Amino acid sequence: MATRLGLGLPQMQQYDLGRDVPEVARAAEATGYDSLWVFERILFPEPARQGLYGIPGLPWPDHYRSVADPLVTLTLAAAATSRARLGTSVLVAPLHGPFQLARSLASLDAASGGRVVAGLGTGWSHDEYAAAAVAPFERRGKVLDELIEVCRAVWGPDPVTYEGELTTIAPSVVGPKPAGPLPILLPANTPRAARRLVDHADGWMPAAAGVEPLKKQWADLRALAEERGRTAPLQSVLRANTLYTRETYTADDRRPFQGSTDQIVEDLHAHSEVGLEEILVELQGPLRDAQELKDVASEVYEKARAAGI
Numbered sequence: 001m002a003t004r005l006g007l008g009l010p011q012m013q014q015y016d017l018g019r020d021v022p023e024v025a026r027a028a029e030a031t032g033y034d035s036l037w038v039f040e041r042i043l044f045p046e047p048a049r050q051g052l053y054g055i056p057g058l059p060w061p062d063h064y065r066s067v068a069d070p071l072v073t074l075t076l077a078a079a080a081t082s083r084a085r086l087g088t089s090v091l092v093a094p095l096h097g098p099f100q101l102a103r104s105l106a107s108l109d110a111a112s113g114g115r116v117v118a119g120l121g122t123g124w125s126h127d128e129y130a131a132a133a134v135a136p137f138e139r140r141g142k143v144l145d146e147l148i149e150v151c152r153a154v155w156g157p158d159p160v161t162y163e164g165e166l167t168t169i170a171p172s173v174v175g176p177k178p179a180g181p182l183p184i185l186l187p188a189n190t191p192r193a194a195r196r197l198v199d200h201a202d203g204w205m206p207a208a209a210g211v212e213p214l215k216k217q218w219a220d221l222r223a224l225a226e227e228r229g230r231t232a233p234l235q236s237v238l239r240a241n242t243l244y245t246r247e248t249y250t251a252d253d254r255r256p257f258q259g260s261t262d263q264i265v266e267d268l269h270a271h272s273e274v275g276l277e278e279i280l281v282e283l284q285g286p287l288r289d290a291q292e293l294k295d296v297a298s299e300v301y302e303k304a305r306a307a308g309i
Contacts (some may be wrong), residue, residue: 003272006035008282020290022080028165035085038070045127048214049294078112094143098150114180203235
């Protein structure tokens with residue numbers, strides 16, 4: 001079975017949100033992409049209190065200076081398409097009130113005919129937490145736990161009732177309900193996060209960092225699922241953050257998914273051999289405009305399918 005391919009939607013400052021999101025979404029669906037994805041960055045601190053991903057000294061990329069709201073972006077894409085799944089990779093859970101986010105995702109799923117995939121994470125930026133979080137950074141795991149529980153409750157049968165640290169729902173009718181099963185995917189970067197995924201989520205959403213680490217993580221996660229008695233299959237979507245270059249990248253320090261379309265497809269092929277169901281290709285960062293994004297996305301897709309992915 002061929003690996004499903006998804007495409008990141010244009011959210012960055014070089015794109016026109018109202019015009020380019022529907023245009024790229026329609027083109028990607030027509031090309032054959034199985035899914036369309038958004039990510040979340042709410043601000044660009046100057047100076048930042050910490051490096052990118054919390055790594056000291058690592059600068060934030062300039063294209064993070066303006067990133068459109070993920071659910072607004074996904075709603076625009078939903079209205080312009082009919083088939084492609086609509087995913088978040090990822091929403092930073094503690095930046096959202098659990099009840100309101102559960103309702104927003106359910107409404108989008110109902111409106112799109114059951115196409116939403118909820119990728120959720122805890123984030124890493126202290127500046128983002130200071131601006132918008134519903135609880136301190138140190139409680140981020142507990143917030144994610146509660147958000148998952150609230151989603152399951154809100155998306156389930158009425159009357160909905162829930163009692164947590166952040167959320168209290170008196171017995172209530174809460175609608176609309178999702179049109180179908182609305183999967184929750186999580187990263188699993190720590191042993192505790194892996195247990196949360198296996199016990200409470202529908203699948204795994206790692207970021208690509210090389211084939212061998214991915215193989216080990218996937219094997220470890222499946223072993224943990226067996227150990228903990230999970231019977232439901234683990235869904236899987238790999239996020240491939242590309243660094244597209246118009247020419248072949250020839251330096252010795254080439255990272256996975258860095259370089260020309262041929263090099264990106266070469267890495268897609270290698271990572272697809274690990275056996276995950278889907279790969280999200282994020283291309284938008286270094287591209288000039290929507291036309292270039294459509295062109296590069298189409299080229300990557302056609303070459304990937306020709307390569308047997």
